[in-house]
Amino acid sequence: xxxxxxxxxxxxxxxxxxxxxxxxxxxxxxxxxxxxxxxxxxxxxxxxxxxxxxxxxxxxxxxxxxxxxxxxxxxxxxxxx
Amino acid sequence: xxxxxxxxxxxxxxxxxxxxxxxxxxxxxxxxxxxxxxxxxxxxxxxxxxxxxxxxxxxxxxxxxxxxxxxxxxxxxxxxxxxxxxxxxxxxxxxxxxxxxxxxxxxxxxxxxxxxxxxxxxxxxxxxxxxxxxxxxx
Numbered sequence: 001x002x003x004x005x006x007x008x009x010x011x012x013x014x015x016x017x018x019x020x021x022x023x024x025x026x027x028x029x030x031x032x033x034x035x036x037x038x039x040x041x042x043x044x045x046x047x048x049x050x051x052x053x054x055x056x057x058x059x060x061x062x063x064x065x066x067x068x069x070x071x072x073x074x075x076x077x078x079x080x081x
Numbered sequence: 082x083x084x085x086x087x088x089x090x091x092x093x094x095x096x097x098x099x100x101x102x103x104x105x106x107x108x109x110x111x112x113x114x115x116x117x118x119x120x121x122x123x124x125x126x127x128x129x130x131x132x133x134x135x136x137x138x139x140x141x142x143x144x145x146x147x148x149x150x151x152x153x154x155x156x157x158x159x160x161x162x163x164x165x166x167x168x169x170x171x172x173x174x175x176x177x178x179x180x181x182x183x184x185x186x187x188x189x190x191x192x193x194x195x196x197x198x199x200x201x202x203x204x205x206x207x208x209x210x211x212x213x214x215x216x217x218x219x
Contacts, residue, residue, distance in 0.1 A: 009133050010203035011214040049219050054201070057136040073133055073201075079215040080130070080137070080161060080202030081114050081173045081193055 002068035012074040032062035082156040097176040101156040108182035110189035114173040133201040152188040
Protein backbone atom coordinates (compact mmCIF):
# COMPACT_ATOMS: atom_id res chain seq x y z
CA UNK A 1 0.00 0.00 0.00
CA UNK A 2 1.11 3.57 -0.50
CA UNK A 3 -0.08 7.02 0.53
CA UNK A 4 -1.53 9.43 -2.01
CA UNK A 5 -2.18 13.05 -1.08
CA UNK A 6 -5.40 14.55 -2.41
CA UNK A 7 -6.24 18.22 -2.91
CA UNK A 8 -9.84 19.11 -3.72
CA UNK A 9 -11.48 22.24 -5.11
CA UNK A 10 -14.99 23.48 -5.75
CA UNK A 11 -17.73 20.93 -5.18
CA UNK A 12 -15.08 18.21 -4.73
CA UNK A 13 -14.10 19.90 -1.48
CA UNK A 14 -17.73 19.72 -0.34
CA UNK A 15 -17.99 16.03 -1.29
CA UNK A 16 -14.70 15.09 0.38
CA UNK A 17 -15.62 17.16 3.44
CA UNK A 18 -12.18 18.73 3.35
CA UNK A 19 -9.82 20.46 0.92
CA UNK A 20 -7.18 17.81 1.63
CA UNK A 21 -7.10 14.08 2.29
CA UNK A 22 -4.67 11.19 2.37
CA UNK A 23 -5.66 7.89 0.77
CA UNK A 24 -3.97 4.52 1.08
CA UNK A 25 -3.99 2.71 -2.25
CA UNK A 26 -2.28 -0.37 -3.67
CA UNK A 27 1.02 -0.03 -5.49
CA UNK A 28 0.40 0.29 -9.21
CA UNK A 29 -2.94 2.05 -8.84
CA UNK A 30 -3.75 4.13 -11.90
CA UNK A 31 -5.67 7.39 -12.16
CA UNK A 32 -8.66 5.29 -13.30
CA UNK A 33 -8.30 3.13 -10.22
CA UNK A 34 -8.12 6.18 -8.00
CA UNK A 35 -11.32 7.55 -9.52
CA UNK A 36 -13.01 4.20 -8.82
CA UNK A 37 -11.88 4.36 -5.19
CA UNK A 38 -13.11 7.94 -4.87
CA UNK A 39 -16.54 7.22 -6.33
CA UNK A 40 -16.90 4.07 -4.22
CA UNK A 41 -16.00 5.96 -1.05
CA UNK A 42 -17.87 9.15 -1.97
CA UNK A 43 -20.76 8.25 -4.32
CA UNK A 44 -21.56 11.92 -4.98
CA UNK A 45 -18.50 12.04 -7.26
CA UNK A 46 -20.32 9.82 -9.76
CA UNK A 47 -23.14 12.37 -10.06
CA UNK A 48 -20.83 15.08 -11.33
CA UNK A 49 -20.77 16.08 -14.96
CA UNK A 50 -17.07 15.19 -15.10
CA UNK A 51 -14.17 14.27 -12.87
CA UNK A 52 -10.61 14.94 -13.89
CA UNK A 53 -7.40 14.43 -11.97
CA UNK A 54 -4.32 16.63 -12.17
CA UNK A 55 -0.80 15.74 -11.13
CA UNK A 56 2.06 18.22 -11.26
CA UNK A 57 -0.38 20.83 -12.55
CA UNK A 58 -1.25 18.79 -15.66
CA UNK A 59 -4.40 16.87 -16.49
CA UNK A 60 -3.67 13.14 -16.40
CA UNK A 61 -4.91 10.25 -18.49
CA UNK A 62 -6.68 7.38 -16.79
CA UNK A 63 -3.76 5.10 -17.56
CA UNK A 64 -1.19 7.09 -15.57
CA UNK A 65 0.25 4.99 -12.74
CA UNK A 66 0.51 6.67 -9.35
CA UNK A 67 3.59 6.48 -7.16
CA UNK A 68 3.93 6.88 -3.39
CA UNK A 69 3.52 10.41 -2.07
CA UNK A 70 2.06 11.72 -5.37
CA UNK A 71 -0.10 14.79 -4.81
CA UNK A 72 -3.16 14.56 -7.00
CA UNK A 73 -5.73 17.28 -7.43
CA UNK A 74 -9.40 16.50 -7.97
CA UNK A 75 -10.73 18.77 -10.71
CA UNK A 76 -14.55 18.78 -10.73
CA UNK A 77 -16.32 20.46 -13.68
CA UNK A 78 -14.63 23.82 -14.21
CA UNK A 79 -16.62 27.02 -14.45
CA UNK A 80 -14.25 29.92 -14.95
CA UNK A 81 -15.00 32.92 -17.09
CA UNK B 82 3.98 39.17 -24.94
CA UNK B 83 1.66 37.19 -22.75
CA UNK B 84 0.22 38.61 -19.53
CA UNK B 85 -1.67 36.18 -17.33
CA UNK B 86 -2.96 37.18 -13.91
CA UNK B 87 -5.28 35.90 -11.24
CA UNK B 88 -6.27 38.76 -8.99
CA UNK B 89 -8.37 39.20 -5.87
CA UNK B 90 -9.16 42.84 -6.60
CA UNK B 91 -11.12 44.56 -9.36
CA UNK B 92 -9.92 43.92 -12.91
CA UNK B 93 -9.31 46.90 -15.17
CA UNK B 94 -10.04 46.71 -18.90
CA UNK B 95 -7.87 49.74 -19.63
CA UNK B 96 -4.92 47.92 -18.09
CA UNK B 97 -5.42 44.93 -20.41
CA UNK B 98 -5.85 47.20 -23.43
CA UNK B 99 -2.62 49.00 -22.55
CA UNK B 100 -0.79 45.69 -22.09
CA UNK B 101 -1.75 44.52 -25.57
CA UNK B 102 -1.26 47.84 -27.38
CA UNK B 103 1.12 47.48 -30.29
CA UNK B 104 2.19 49.40 -33.38
CA UNK B 105 1.94 46.13 -35.31
CA UNK B 106 -1.69 45.62 -34.39
CA UNK B 107 -4.53 46.72 -36.63
CA UNK B 108 -7.21 45.31 -34.35
CA UNK B 109 -7.65 44.53 -30.66
CA UNK B 110 -10.48 42.30 -29.51
CA UNK B 111 -11.49 42.61 -25.88
CA UNK B 112 -13.79 40.20 -24.04
CA UNK B 113 -15.11 41.26 -20.66
CA UNK B 114 -16.98 38.64 -18.64
CA UNK B 115 -19.25 40.12 -16.00
CA UNK B 116 -21.43 38.82 -13.19
CA UNK B 117 -25.05 38.54 -14.33
CA UNK B 118 -27.95 39.29 -12.01
CA UNK B 119 -29.91 36.11 -12.68
CA UNK B 120 -29.68 32.47 -13.70
CA UNK B 121 -32.73 30.70 -15.16
CA UNK B 122 -34.92 33.45 -13.81
CA UNK B 123 -33.55 33.19 -10.28
CA UNK B 124 -31.96 36.31 -8.79
CA UNK B 125 -28.25 35.92 -8.04
CA UNK B 126 -26.92 37.62 -4.90
CA UNK B 127 -23.22 37.22 -5.71
CA UNK B 128 -20.69 34.80 -7.19
CA UNK B 129 -17.73 33.24 -5.44
CA UNK B 130 -14.76 32.18 -7.53
CA UNK B 131 -11.92 29.94 -6.48
CA UNK B 132 -8.95 28.60 -8.42
CA UNK B 133 -6.24 26.00 -8.30
CA UNK B 134 -3.97 28.88 -8.95
CA UNK B 135 -0.70 27.50 -10.31
CA UNK B 136 -2.49 25.24 -12.78
CA UNK B 137 -5.02 27.95 -13.71
CA UNK B 138 -2.14 30.23 -14.63
CA UNK B 139 -0.38 27.52 -16.65
CA UNK B 140 -3.59 26.54 -18.48
CA UNK B 141 -4.32 30.20 -19.31
CA UNK B 142 -0.75 30.54 -20.56
CA UNK B 143 -1.28 27.50 -22.83
CA UNK B 144 -4.37 29.20 -24.26
CA UNK B 145 -2.44 32.43 -24.86
CA UNK B 146 0.38 30.50 -26.55
CA UNK B 147 -2.12 28.68 -28.77
CA UNK B 148 -3.66 32.02 -29.71
CA UNK B 149 -0.25 33.44 -30.61
CA UNK B 150 0.53 30.42 -32.75
CA UNK B 151 -2.81 30.03 -34.54
CA UNK B 152 -3.64 33.68 -35.17
CA UNK B 153 -0.20 35.30 -35.12
CA UNK B 154 -1.27 37.47 -32.21
CA UNK B 155 1.62 39.51 -30.95
CA UNK B 156 0.17 40.23 -27.53
CA UNK B 157 -2.36 38.35 -25.40
CA UNK B 158 -3.67 39.29 -21.99
CA UNK B 159 -5.88 37.08 -19.81
CA UNK B 160 -6.85 38.33 -16.37
CA UNK B 161 -9.25 36.44 -14.08
CA UNK B 162 -10.58 37.52 -10.73
CA UNK B 163 -11.22 35.24 -7.75
CA UNK B 164 -13.02 35.79 -4.48
CA UNK B 165 -16.45 37.24 -3.90
CA UNK B 166 -17.90 39.16 -6.85
CA UNK B 167 -21.01 41.35 -6.96
CA UNK B 168 -23.49 41.77 -9.81
CA UNK B 169 -21.82 43.70 -12.60
CA UNK B 170 -18.28 42.98 -11.42
CA UNK B 171 -15.78 41.87 -14.05
CA UNK B 172 -14.76 38.23 -13.64
CA UNK B 173 -12.47 37.88 -16.65
CA UNK B 174 -10.83 40.03 -19.31
CA UNK B 175 -9.23 38.71 -22.48
CA UNK B 176 -7.43 41.09 -24.81
CA UNK B 177 -5.87 40.01 -28.12
CA UNK B 178 -4.09 42.27 -30.61
CA UNK B 179 -3.47 41.11 -34.19
CA UNK B 180 -2.54 42.80 -37.47
CA UNK B 181 -6.08 42.36 -38.89
CA UNK B 182 -9.50 42.27 -37.23
CA UNK B 183 -10.76 38.83 -38.32
CA UNK B 184 -7.97 37.09 -36.41
CA UNK B 185 -8.52 39.25 -33.33
CA UNK B 186 -12.23 38.33 -33.10
CA UNK B 187 -11.60 34.64 -33.72
CA UNK B 188 -8.67 34.45 -31.32
CA UNK B 189 -10.57 36.18 -28.55
CA UNK B 190 -13.55 33.85 -28.94
CA UNK B 191 -11.28 30.80 -28.94
CA UNK B 192 -9.58 32.05 -25.78
CA UNK B 193 -12.75 32.48 -23.72
CA UNK B 194 -14.36 29.30 -25.06
CA UNK B 195 -11.26 27.29 -24.18
CA UNK B 196 -10.82 28.96 -20.80
CA UNK B 197 -14.32 27.84 -19.90
CA UNK B 198 -13.39 24.23 -20.69
CA UNK B 199 -9.90 23.77 -19.35
CA UNK B 200 -8.89 26.33 -16.72
CA UNK B 201 -9.24 25.09 -13.11
CA UNK B 202 -11.36 27.93 -11.82
CA UNK B 203 -14.78 27.34 -10.25
CA UNK B 204 -17.69 29.63 -9.53
CA UNK B 205 -20.47 29.22 -7.06
CA UNK B 206 -23.74 31.11 -7.46
CA UNK B 207 -25.17 32.44 -4.22
CA UNK B 208 -28.96 32.83 -4.21
CA UNK B 209 -31.16 34.04 -1.35
CA UNK B 210 -32.21 30.44 -0.70
CA UNK B 211 -29.04 28.48 -1.36
CA UNK B 212 -25.83 28.12 -3.34
CA UNK B 213 -24.85 26.10 -6.39
CA UNK B 214 -21.50 25.24 -7.96
CA UNK B 215 -22.10 26.20 -11.57
CA UNK B 216 -22.20 23.36 -14.13
CA UNK B 217 -21.19 20.71 -11.60
CA UNK B 218 -24.09 18.38 -12.42
CA UNK B 219 -25.59 17.45 -15.79
